[in-house]
Structure formats: structure tokens, C-alpha cells
Amino acid sequence: MAIVSGAIKPGEILGNEIESSEQLQVSRSAYREAVRMLAAKGLVESRPKTGTQVSPQRRWNLLDPEVLAWFFEAGAPSPAFVRDLFELRMVVEPAAAALAAERRTPEDLARMRRALLEMEKHGVANEDGRTADREFHDAVIEATYNAPLVSLASSIGAAVRWTTIFKQRHGPLARDPMPEHWRVFDAIAAGGAEPARAAMRDLVAQALEDTRPEIER
Amino acid sequence: MAIVSGAIKPGEILGNEIESSEQLQVSRSAYREAVRMLAAKGLVESRPKTGTQVSPQRRWNLLDPEVLAWFFEAGAPSPAFVRDLFELRMVVEPAAAALAAERRTPEDLARMRRALLEMEKHGVANEDGRTADREFHDAVIEATYNAPLVSLASSIGAAVRWTTIFKQRHGPLARDPMPEHWRVFDAIAAGGAEPARAAMRDLVAQALEDTRPEIER
């Protein structure tokens, strides 16, 4: 979290085991295993003699769910970052809806319907409501049956969840988001790729609209 | 590679340190650190008593460049997987081109131009030509100045590189891909989002077309 928040800048050397002996009271093994995990996510790179240094941000694996989570847990992410995540949603989700419209099984539709009913029942203001929202978006992406896209779902889901919280924190929701959700569902159920794409685009666009004041583009 | 190729199926237990003592002659520390890396990429999950078991594929971090590389190194990936990667390109790259058209700097344009000239010089059949091709696509994605999208670039790049090799292996290229590349460049240089999107869509579509016989959709 110190890395993703920028407290430790890229290029900076991660103390030669100093971390292990002073601040965190852990042994070298535990420290090393932790560093290996960070290296696997592209956050750091360690070489003999040089030490373990933080990689430039472009090498980070930003789509990794854990890395994304650290971004949010480390405090309020920058508005630019939230904007970027919305752009990613705007790119991926309409396309996913279009593909899902062509490939969804009846079971997929049932799952989406369940999620939306759950969402109506609890309301998006509730934690359960947000979970249901996320479940809906997950169901749509998984209905594409495209493995790489599906692995994006967890990242998108994290963005969905957090941006919803973000919106709430700054005043109540502008308006009921359910009609847009149902339009997406109907379009996917009908099987038309382009209507589904358009409906999902509207949904994400509205979410972006509600967040716009905070993003101060 | 044994995991991504399916030799070890999800749910299977990864030998309780048996791996370390018999096949690979490595100590427990090294083995543990390797497992930690796999866990960081979502390939495995280890809990006390249960052991280290392979996660279901939907938990894998398929966008991770290394994981993607393992897929290709482990032998010929399934046609369905290659198809999925192309679909991902079809989703991401046209959108990236549209965004790049609005935000690219003169330096970005110079970089793209350099890559294309390099590509013409060596030809796509050459290894240097492929590298230049990848450089061009990287330059486009990075010109969006969208950090999460940029971190997708390495995955997309791997897909680009491999699918090009894949095509070559099965006969010479159908036709010269340079005109499409230049059209994308011109559109991005002109600054129109929609023309850039369309041009990139054509480029990816042609690449898909050339590969279609192998994908046997």
C-alpha cells in the first residue's frame, strides 16, 4: 500500500532487509516471500547487488484484483485513476453485453434476473444491494464465455463496487439506476447484440454522469 | 506450465512438498517462494492442513503477461483460447485507438511513425518486424494515457506477437498488412476518434480473418 499510494516512489530501493529487522518484526523468509508476491504482480523487481527497487508504474499489474484493492485501501485514489477505471468499464462492459446477448444460456439469464431482483429488494444504498449489483455485472461478463474477459470481471467488479460507495459518500444517488439495469437485461434476453451494447453503454454513462462532479475532468 | 496446460487439473492437490524432494531438486524455501508467486497470480491457493490446490480457471489472472506467456510456452494453446484473445483485442484496441486520437501528443505520433517505418523496413516476417508491430500497438495504447488500459498493453502485445507467429507457421501471410496500419496511424494523427476506432477495427478484423482457418470457429 505504501507503494501504490506513492509513498515509496518508483526507482526507490526497498531497504536491504532493513524492513524485516526494524519496522515489521518478521524473518527473512516471510519478508522474502512477501517480496516475491509483489514481484509477481510487477510492483517491484529485485536483482543482486542493486537491491529490490520499485518498478515504474507502467510495469505494475493494475488489473490484478489485489493490486486494485490496495489502491482503494491505501486511501482515496486520485480522481484521474477513478476516471480511468470508468473508461475501462466503458470499453469492456458494452462489448461484453453484446457478446453475452449472443451466447447467454437460460441459466445465465436466470442468474442476472436473480441479481436484479435482489438489488431491487435491498436497494443500492445497502451493502447487500451493492453486492447484488456486482453480481449482475459479473453474470453479464461471464455469459460471454470468454476466459480472458472473465478474468477482467473481478477488476471491473472492484471498480463497480468502489465507485458506488464513492458516489454515496458524496450525497444520495441522483436517481434510481434500476430502469437502466432492466433495459440491459431485456436486451440481453432478447438476444440482440447491438441493443445490448447500447443499453450497457447508457448504464455506464449514467454512472459516470453521477460521478462526474467528483472527477472534475 | 503443467497447470495452465491442464496436466494438473483444478482442485488437484499439489504434492505436499513431494515436488520439492523428488522431481525438482530444490529446497523447501525455493519451492515455497515459487508457490507464493503462483498464488499471487491466482493459479493456486494454499491453506494449512488442506495443502496447495490448483484454483479453478476463473480465478486465474489470465491478463498477467507471465501467465499468458506460460500458456504459449506450454505448447499450442487451444483454438478457443486464441479466439478469445482476438476478441479481447477487438474490444480493447479500437477503443484505445479512439481515445488515443483525442489525447496523443506529437511525441506519441512520432513513436508510432517510427515503429511503422521500422516495420516496413524489416517486414512482418522478420523477428524485428514483429517487434516493431508490437511497438506500434503499444504506442497506440499508451497514447490513451489511461493507466489500467496501458497495463493491458503487455497482454495484448503478447497476443499480437504470438498470433503473428501462429499465422506464419501455417503458410505465408495472405496479404500486406501495412496499408491498414497506416490508415490507423493517419486517423489517429488526424485526431478523429470515430475514424480511428473504425480503422483499428478493420486492422484487427483482417488479422482475425487471416487466422480464421486455424481457429475453426
Next chain:
DNA sequence: TCCGGCCTATTGTCTGAGTAATTCAGAAGC
């Protein structure tokens, strides 16, 4: 049939030592 406690296998952690590799500095040669 259900519940709780014990047992044990497995991961997690720690410590100390030794090896390998890379970079930096200095010296030698051109």
C-alpha cells in the same frame, strides 16, 4: 444424531550458514 475435544498432517515461520551473481572501483593497456 449431534456435539465437542483430541490428534495429526500440513503450512507457516524462524534462524544460521553458505553460494552465486552483479555492479562498482581501480588498475592496466591502448
Next chain:
DNA sequence: GCTTCTGAATTACTCAGACAATAGGCCGGA
């Protein structure tokens, strides 16, 4: 003065052995 080579120091990497903690399964009892 510049380049090249060589050596040393620093750092990551690996190994080995031991102990702690956790959680699943087993057994006994209610």
C-alpha cells in the same frame, strides 16, 4: 585521456533443520 579488464564487495539466492500454528478428521460422549 579513453577503453578494457580484473578484483572485491554487496546483495540476492539457496539450503538445511527446527519449531509454531492451524484446521481437518477422528473418536468419544451426550
